[in-house]
Amino acid sequence: MDGADTGKTNVIERTEVVIVGSGFGALATAKKLAKAGTPFVLISETTEHLFQPLLYQVATGVLSPGEVAPSIRAILAKYPNADVRLGRVVDVLPDDNAVVYEAGGRRHTLGYTHLVAATGARQAYFGRDEFADVTYALKTVEDAERLRRQIVRCFEEAHTTTDPEFRKNLLSFVVVGAGPTGVELAGQIKELARRYFAESMHDIKADDVTVTLVEGADKVLPPFGGKLSAYSQEALEKGGVEVVLGTMVTDIDEHGATLSTPTTEESRRITAETIIWSAGIQANDFAGVLAERTGCDTVRGGRLLVxxxxxxxxxxxxxxxxxxxTLDNLPAQSPFAMQGGRHVAKTILGKIPAGTAFQYRDKGSMAIINRFRAITRVGKIELTGFIAWILWLAVHLMYLVGFRNRYIAVMSWCGSFLGHRRPHFYYAQEAARVPAGATNSGVDVTETDAAPSEKSREPVHAA
Known part of the structure; x- marks a missing residue:
């Protein structure tokens, strides 16, 4: 199945449908095809199905990665017509009806009758890609685990340092972007300080921890607007989060960020050891390949204008x-992806005529702010507070894949939100490796697996 490198492609293997990706859109398409018995091959760089809206709970120790990222092979295992492959699609040959993917160090060519791309998006830095090296994103399981290690490292080092300035910086967190992810993280970090670390580290009080949420727009959660945005800001501020609106981040380094407010032309520096970037998305690289090969136009962030x-x-x-x-300015959220995937599957299966226009069903929007506080909009109905929080939990529980994951999530939520537990926080010290032949001279040399020093942060790995 090699041979994509020479003139005419020699397609040795074919299937009815090739699906690229393993997120909400890909899984919705796959399930519909699987139930109909249509043969398909799903190719993804990861064999996990990521429930991205709950990644912030992995980063803050509420849930484990396995609870929000079950194996897509396991999900589709009962369907004999489903073939899941670990690989990276690097090219599309639309005139040959074939894709080229890399797996196991080799290139393979796979023919199709229909191709469905659902590779998602990664963090956008608006032309400042160097920010990726000094900030934390939240798009993948690896991102969430890295951020969790960083949060724990900061509190652990603040607990032991004798340098008051360094302690202050360790306990300062800046979140860029007041969309759902930014709001959820800002609220949860403050909750951590108040309900977890203040209980287990008696020298750290909630007031010692500073969380600054920075947003370029003039409101929190801009897509909601009105009283829901106003409520969200008020709830965050009551929870101890500093909300800075109408302000841009103009520079970031390893120890802080520079903020600029265009309306006042004021600029200020915030020092912090942890800066989390959640402002904007851009399509993954495969979108660019598709655009070039098919002649599809793109919009800001490289998203395909389908x-x-x-x-x-x-x-x-x-x-x-x-x-x-992008389609009709619909929100880049999981309902749009899932409904789109099912629409495409119906087209492929002939259940709706080819060319049928997609009709989006708005089932509402919701965002969690902190413990017992959330906002929900369903049509003209707007809810805030505890009722919205319960609805948020119920809806996200419903969309978790697998009974076991739902059961564990409920137990984890009870321990974290009703109690003071964070079952998935850990911080381990391991003895440094001693070269062969060396002897232990009694010097205690240890290294931590909690997080690398911020002097040597690794780049963010985006999905």
Whole structure:
């Protein structure tokens, strides 16, 4: 199945449908095809199905990675027509109806009748890609685990340092972007300080921890607006979060950020050991490959400007769904991806005529702010506070895959939100490796697996 490097592609293997990705859109398509018995191959760089809206709970120790990222192979195992492959699709040959993917160090060519792309999006830095090296993102399980290690490291080092300035910086957190992820993280870090670390580290009080939420727009959670945005800001501020609106981040380094407010032309520096970037998204690289090969237009962030039936460019057998596309300014959220995936599957199965325009069903929007506080909008109905918080938990529990994951999530939520537990926080010290032949001279040399020093942060790995 090699040979994509020479002139005419020799396609040795074919299947009915190739799905690229393993997120909400990909899984929705796969399930629909699987139940209909249509053969398909799903190719993804990871064999996990990531429930991205709950990543912040992995970062703050509420849930474990396995609870929000079950194996997509296990999900589809009962369908004999489903074939899941670990690989990276690097090219599309639309005239040959084939994709080229890398797996096991080799390139393979796989033919298809229909192609569905659902590779999602990664963090956008608006032309300042160097910010990725000195900030924390939250798009992958690796991102969440890295941020969790950093949070624990900061509190652990603040607990032991004798340098008051360093302690202050360790306990300062800056969150850039007041969308759902930014709001959830800002609220949860303050909750951690108040309900977990203050209980277990008696020299650290909640007031010692500073969380600053920075947003370029003039409101928190801009898509909601009105009283829901106002309520969110008030709830955050009551919880101890400093909310800075109408302000841009103009520079970031390893120890802080520079903020600029255009309306007042004021600029100030915030020192912090942890800066979390949650402002904006851009399509993953595969969107660029599809755009080039199919002649599809793109918009800001490299997202594909698909037709109203999710077809891409000049080809009516190539579809793209989810965060990698834009259609009628619909929100880049999981309901859009899932509904898009099911629409495409119905088209492939012939349940709706080819070219049928997609009709989005708005089932509402919601965001959690902190413990017992959330906002929900369903049509003209707007809810805030405890009721909205319960609805948020119920909806997200419903969309978790697998009974076991739901059961564990409920137990973890009870321990974290009703009690003071964070079952998935840990910080381990391991003895440094001693070269062969060396003897232990009695010097205690240890290294930590909690997080690398911020002097040597590794780049953010985006999905």
């Amino acid at each position: 037709d109203n039936d999710f077809t891409v460019g000049r080809y009516d057998n190539i579809f793209a769904v989810g965060d990698m596309v």
